Amino acid sequence: MRWPRPRNAAYDIVTPTERERRNADIDRRRRRYFAIMLPCLALVSFGFFVPAPTPVRVAALVVAAVLPPIAAIAANG
Numbered sequence: 001m002r003w004p005r006p007r008n009a010a011y012d013i014v015t016p017t018e019r020e021r022r023n024a025d026i027d028r029r030r031r032r033y034f035a036i037m038l039p040c041l042a043l044v045s046f047g048f049f050v051p052a053p054t055p056v057r058v059a060a061l062v063v064a065a066v067l068p069p070i071a072a073i074a075a076n077g
Contacts, residue, residue, distance in 0.1 A: 029075045036071035040064045 016024070043064035047057045 033071050033075035036067055036074055040067035040071070043067070 041064075043060045046052070047061035047064065050057070
């Protein structure tokens, strides 16, 4: 009768380097920033190029003017 061999457990633990952590953080910040800036660009395009009533276009531009500071705060928060 043969006894089964004991299995040696091998764990693959990967610790990111400082540079990898910094690059991952920068990537997350960029994604959050662009997630807010894309609607901002859409609102600016709507405000300038879509033939809609003037109050609607002005409202779109006002909302678009508020979004860049919000994007900067959200990206760094």
